[in-house]
Amino acid sequence: TQLLEQSPQFLSIQEGENLTVYCNSSSVFSSLQWYRQEPGEGPVLLVTVVTGGEVKKLKRLTFQFGDARKDSSLHITAAQPGDTGLYLCAGEKGGSEKLVFGKGTKLTVNP
Amino acid sequence: GAVVSQHPSRVICKSGTSVKIECRSLDFQATTMFWYRQFPKQSLMLMATSNEGSKATYEQGVEKDKFLINHASLTLSTLTVTSAHPEDSSFYICSATTGLSYNEQFFGPGTRLTVL
Numbered sequence: 001t002q003l004l005e006q007s008p009q010f011l012s013i014q015e016g017e018n019l020t021v022y023c024n025s026s027s028v029f030s031s032l033q034w035y036r037q038e039p040g041e042g043p044v045l046l047v048t049v050v051t052g053g054e055v056k057k058l059k060r061l062t063f064q065f066g067d068a069r070k071d072s073s074l075h076i077t078a079a080q081p082g083d084t085g086l087y088l089c090a091g092e093k094g095g096s097e098k099l100v101f102g103k104g105t106k107l108t109v110n111p
Numbered sequence: 112g113a114v115v116s117q118h119p120s121r122v123i124c125k126s127g128t129s130v131k132i133e134c135r136s137l138d139f140q141a142t143t144m145f146w147y148r149q150f151p152k153q154s155l156m157l158m159a160t161s162n163e164g165s166k167a168t169y170e171q172g173v174e175k176d177k178f179l180i181n182h183a184s185l186t187l188s189t190l191t192v193t194s195a196h197p198e199d200s201s202f203y204i205c206s207a208t209t210g211l212s213y214n215e216q217f218f219g220p221g222t223r224l225t226v227l
Binding site for chain 1: 117143145153155157206208216217218219220221223
């Protein structure tokens with residue numbers, strides 16, 4: 001059973017388009033993190049959301065944590081080829097240092 | 112800040128040999144480090160949680176005698192793949208927490224292991 005369902009699994013879009021990646025669960029998380037990973041490299045932390053309903057912006061990226069802290073979304077505005085990569089969401093359950101990872105969304109932005 | 116390094120970045124070895132991978136936190140002390148493996152086009156699978164000065168905690172299905180973890184100091188954890196076989200070929204990634212806010216994990220660049 002996958003604790004964190006990420007969708008879509010693959011996404012190929014043209015430069016300038018907008019997109020949203022979803023991360024859903026039936027479990028409550030004390031925090032949720034989004035990472036971006038490029039081939040052959042380790043994941044790089046983009047953002048951590050903690051409070052239900054929280055919205056964080058990082059340039060063209062907007063992250064939202066659901067009110068019930070069970071789901072999150074990542075929205076990219078005016079995508080660029082440099083945004084290409086594997087986007088991973090990871091949730092921390094209360095009382096545990098371990099992260100539960102989604103399967104990832106492979107994003108390709110074509111010039 | 113929060114930089115994690117791994118060494119080596121790539122290793123090719125013969126079947127039956129042992130391989131050691133180092134994970135270092137460069138600018139912070141990490142009481143907890145994590146070891147993951149990642150197969151092509153898949154997400155990260157947690158192998159074990161490593162705490163400084165104590166035995167590692169392994170996830171279900173991970174052989175502790177095959178994947179030896181030593182967290183010798185607050186900045187260094189090592190993973191030794193013993194008697195490696197081709198099916199152990201994978202991308203191994205470590206991460207570390209600063210112990211500050213929200214258990215954010217900072218990842219190393221990964222080690223590509225190929226067992227011939």
